[in-house]
Amino acid sequence: MGLDYRVKCCPDGLVTDRRRRIKVLDCTIRDGGICNNWHFDHPFVNKVFTALHTSNVDYMEVGYLTSEGEFDRDKVGPWRFCSPDDLYKAVEPGKIKLSAMLDCHRADESVIPDRQDSVLDVIRIATYAKDMDRAMRLLDRALEAGYETFINVMAVSTLTPEEVDAFLERLAGSGVHNVAIVDSFGSLFPYHVRYLVHKYMNALGEDIKVGVHFHNNQQQAFANSIVAIDEGVDFVDATIHGMGRGAGNCPLELLLFYLDNPRYDVRPILDLVDDFASLRDELRWGYHLPYAITGYYNIHPRMGIERMQREDRYECLEMYESLTNRLPERVRRVG
């Protein structure tokens, strides 16, 4: 008999070229680290590193580069700074492309070492559209220093189409290698994703790769990634067990199952998920209604995070109504 390994009812579409060409960027330590202030010890990060490169995941984002003084080193773990010492204790060069992110309001050019002095292969710059000048200076430094570069323009769901066009035009001529569509608030639905993928790909041209970084407030992180893959993007961000701020990210294990590319071996990731399941019980990322409400209202998840810290009840109705009452009358009901 054998198992029904693949769903039988649809004979086509099981493996497509579009799925085969996708590259996967794991940002568990960097984005998941927002849940625990980057308090992962070195053996744990090494365990994640080993699982990721053994799985043949393409990129591992290991943390942030941050200017001194921006965070209290007594309060945040090492991966908010990614000092060379900490990196060498946890990862090795040459086994997987290693990325570090710069928040453009938390770092200046001086935090970017020359590439030959670093274990890092990739610099990824996170910016809001209003801070593009600063992001461009960081990008120029990262390119000059010899890195592959990514730019994440955050919270695209809060921008008008004209504002999106404006930053894409700057990026098109910037020399950047990869640009992610970033749904920081978990507000996007598939019809938004289709629209944005076409817009980004058309504006950025053939020499710049386009990818996605999605949050799961409305249970759309993985689903929106599938839409983006269908529409032709080049890379997808994910984290182990979906670890990430608030509702979390696209789960790496689901993405690898779906891509079904023999280049990847999902087993080392599965072997780690038990550790992450315990972490999730403690840190409580994932689907919770307070995050769904911030996603619905297209706002930063911080109000949901505060609500989740309440001892017993989240009082979601009160949260929803307080947000509704802050809206101008004309947009309260679309109908």
Added chain:
Amino acid sequence: MGLDYRVKCCPDGLVTDRRRRIKVLDCTIRDGGICNNWHFDHPFVNKVFTALHTSNVDYMEVGYLTSEGEFDRDKVGPWRFCSPDDLYKAVEPGKIKLSAMLDCHRADESVIPDRQDSVLDVIRIATYAKDMDRAMRLLDRALEAGYETFINVMAVSTLTPEEVDAFLERLAGSGVHNVAIVDSFGSLFPYHVRYLVHKYMNALGEDIKVGVHFHNNQQQAFANSIVAIDEGVDFVDATIHGMGRGAGNCPLELLLFYLDNPRYDVRPILDLVDDFASLRDELRWGYHLPYAITGYYNIHPRMGIERMQREDRYECLEMYESLTNRLPERVRRVG
């Protein structure tokens, strides 16, 4: 200033006719009840009933009709049987369409009362494709007794296209009013859903409504519902906070947010979610890797449920490998 109530970056698609015509069936007590053997007390079911009809949700599925002896009444709660006494203690006629499900291997025609003797408006028959003869006899009785009828042919993901065609052909001439595409194992992806929606709608014709009942093993229950809405289905099943066996169902609150139809008022549902959040902490439905693995392998979630009852670690790698080893060599790797 005002809040960014709607995502700005996509100017179109916010409200469509397709979303407006959707009817919503809540099956929290019936399907969610699988999590706790239907041990909801009458005031709790009344609270759900009140929230649902106040929200203007179209249908409430309040449990199963079951032949005596199929379950031990000392072990299961009242909603596995839905006796008239229990129904009258928890719900009232005329405020929302009330549905009860029959498992076709757990009930015979005698459990269906004449409609004028019952608070129920709808009989929904759940069957596997192999049991269609039995399902048809139950359907005939439900039609004769005067009910609106639904049929759920379960686990469609395990059937060949020819097997799907065969049961659809029988249903097309059966007099049934509504047919759901049922992803019992949480195995379907959007490309399957598109294929199946077209197949069901084409085969069943204009007089039979088509809807969906999806599970969330691979975080696709809500996303697949969105795809089905885009493709033109008539109704969607959901449960409060996604309560349901294993990974659960499409969350009603997310569906109502998305439909954004002024006919519905999401607030009474939000007011209940705190109760369901506590229940979820206890009963642990939702995204967990053991359920993702059964979804991926397109098998019943029971192996995942057993795994989730282990004290500490789920040993997901071992679970995955044991399933891989049961497969014939030729399908182990699609690549």
